[in-house]
Amino acid sequence: MSVVALAGGTGAAKLLRGLATLIPPRDLTVIGNTGDDAEIWGLHVSPDLDTVTYALAGTLDVARGWGLADETFQCLRAMATYGAETWFNLGDRDLATHLVRTRALRDAPLSAVTARLAASLGVAARILPMSDEPVRTMIRTPGGRLTFQEYFVREKSLVEVTGVDYDGAAAARPAPGVVDAIRSADLVVVCPSNPVTSIGPILSVPGIPDALRATAAPVVGVSPIVGGAAVSGPAAALMRMRGLEVSPLGVAAAYAPWLRRLLIDSRDGTHAGELAQRGVEADVTDIMMTGRERESALARRVLERR
């Protein structure tokens, strides 16, 4: 059984960790968002790919939802001495990932480098960037455009958003293996990630939406919205800006017409009927992944009813 997951960062990491307890890792392919990749201190940082990789390697800082557990920040402090920007928290051990990636990208595409990093960390699941070409999520604000990390980390998502662009998307191609994985999957999972800035960039790559429409596999999502708010991050504001209702209905609208089933929280059970009218089966359960057991339980639900 081949499972393909479209994934952002923190929320995706939880579900993927759950899935990894249930299926052989080699049966899991993750298609990761690179729209929030950034150059920090001259290094190529791929926050979502790293969050997913660290989660599957068992080294993610679970409390923070990013970076490595038991991390130190000596280099960051020294960077401050040099007047470098330090709003993006790169830990000392995390730095190794970015150093290796940046050096390796001189000679190989991101997909190959991502595979090498994952293999070094003992991750047997296949982690694919959505594209080897740069696609950058840019946040339009009244004061100008920001990269996603500037908006999310530096500005703490506190600025008004007037639009979101996926720079470079038109010229991007799906990374090798992405389209084949979707088309030949037995199940496609849309992780509980931000529809606009985590899954949105993946869908901005020409060829990926077509593959989702064409695949015979059921496409099953987990709502990142519970009780009218995002479980984490700025999804609510970004969905509103896009004209999407901040509810499972808005999530379903973002993934029409290929989303078949959506896991929604008991609090949102009232939306089940309207979801059905839109052709999406609502699967009502407790979707908050507040621990390893609940991660596995939700993953089991995603898999069982395929």
Next chain:
Amino acid sequence: MSVVALAGGTGAAKLLRGLATLIPPRDLTVIGNTGDDAEIWGLHVSPDLDTVTYALAGTLDVARGWGLADETFQCLRAMATYGAETWFNLGDRDLATHLVRTRALRDAPLSAVTARLAASLGVAARILPMSDEPVRTMIRTPGGRLTFQEYFVREKSLVEVTGVDYDGAAAARPAPGVVDAIRSADLVVVCPSNPVTSIGPILSVPGIPDALRATAAPVVGVSPIVGGAAVSGPAAALMRMRGLEVSPLGVAAAYAPWLRRLLIDSRDGTHAGELAQRGVEADVTDIMMTGRERESALARRVLERR
């Protein structure tokens, strides 16, 4: 009074630290060796410039003679996980220096970047790389050529040396300010550094030997050889390979004809007469800098008898 010092790494750091206790830092110009600069993990590392800068900033690890005091090595350990080469010990805080340098070198020459790094660390002395162009000390061995760091750090200077090249020297120019500093100096100091691989690369840059011959300032050296052996590092083997006697006489030969005075150790007092015959005044004293007081004492001797 303007003092210009030609400097390698560890030995130079001690004398420079001593000089900095005696003269206003703005009167001190260091011309640093970049022949052992290396690319490590994709970063531009300038070991000798950093040793000098850290020494003058008061942050050098004095026991080791390189790197920062109280350093940690978390990133290095993580690099090992990725199979990266880890024979060159880059500490977590030291990494910040190389990250800033590497990024800044995209837009500015090494001399400007070196000045910026030094200023950030509160170093008021002027630290100039010998050249903004790459000059690389290559060690010829029976098994092929090695970079200086491969020879010195990775191979621990244990391989046979059949020759030393300064790749790029013919096309290199002295960094801005180097020639002027030498020509307008009141005193030029040749630090107790390896004549072949620390001072040698500096002298390989066309224009620098001419400036040393032309300057009206006395040129005063401190012997890196005491009692027939190098105080530290592989100077003895490299001098022999170059046909230089491993004694103050060999040092004087390497710096002919512009060396006027050479501080030599009491143990080497017997060479005073022969040095005089070769036109170099021997200044016999205790030259081992075994602590901060002795660093200052030796620096005072260098300055006093100018």
